[in-house]
Amino acid sequence: MFCKEMSFTDEMASEFPERNPLPGVLREALHFMEEHGCVRTRRDGVRYMTLYPKPEHSDLARTGFFIPDPADTARWTKSDDPEVNDRLAIFLRTGSDGSWAGLWRDNNGQQRIVHLGSGSGSVMLCVLTENIEDLLRLLAIGYDEHCWPDQFELTPDEVREDEYDDDDYPPPPQLFQHYVKDILGLSIPARGSEVVVKTVSMDESESDDDFWNWLTRLYD
Template sequence: MTFSQQMARAFPQSNPLPSALHQALQLLEAQGCLRTRRDGVRYMSLHPEAEFSAMATCAFYLPEPADSALWTASDDPEVNQRLVIFLRTGGDGSWAGLWRDDAGQQRVVHLGSGSGSLLLGVLTDSAEDLLRLLAIGYAELCWPEQFPLTPEEVREQDYEDDDYPPPPRLLREHVQQTLGLTVPPRAAELVQSTESMDAEQSSDPFWNWLKQVRGD
């Protein structure tokens, strides 16, 4: 079974893997972006090793139901199936997932590690916009202070050149040519919320849902 097939089967029927994400994963897998960590865990990079050999920070992983339960602090399957965590966004341990809101809409949400990024809320309102966001080319997507900057500006400001990945050529071409969508220069043009998990209150729907189900 391919990684993209495993990914599709790992999502619950009530919150399935969006077809746009499945299609992108199939493309990346066919072009040699599937990697294996030293501990045997497989993940999908945005780059073939020939283009960027370092371990990718932004990468797709098979979702684990236990990870959702850790965030929701719930043992109710119906609650936990509304949040599927599958995208690593930062070396600090931050993730993104697919959340089904009260109206049944699937949104992409961010879950900061708490020890680094505090970003907690809706990243994009669709899988297509997540692909556009990834195609911009940031090394990490967990730092809201970087969102008004281009990846080139972030690299010049915070990274050595050899530590920063090049733009994800395959994904960018797919978004622009196959999906017919634009790739903006900055994340701030796409990201819906930059809410902190430490905020006392928020208008972000995911922030409020998570606080509610956790009883915080």
């Protein structure tokens, strides 16, 4: 009997921990983008979502949404305790170096977006945005990657001009910008630093960043 494949958005939502569920604002944004053809399938069968409905742009872009895998969380926390791992769902690739962002439930029960640098490229390890709305605003700015804190001081055009050939940098994600600005009614800043106020390196010896402290203390 033929079984219809679950939508990417529904599958993604089903894989978030019950105690750290996919927020409704993000789910609605993903559903909108999926309806407009932004889901892709890799050769190995893994599905993911980009910010672009056109393949010629999405194949170039490095930021993308993926269905969270509990094994990825366990590799970061170095723990098999569900009480620990249910607090972190890693779902957003932020760079080609292997950096990711995730949804973290802090000690007060608040859901925040956190960044987990690869260590071999980006070393940013901290709270990235305080809420989902700010994550959507950050993504709408138009950076190709979101793992390099120095780039947040520049506009995407400035990043492209300084560090890339024109053919290596995707255009602004106009469909996503339309959703954030016209449907959600949120402003889109010119630079990431207007949303990401402070970043922290995993190489620091101490920090006042909540996520940095939570994760590093798991290693003690």
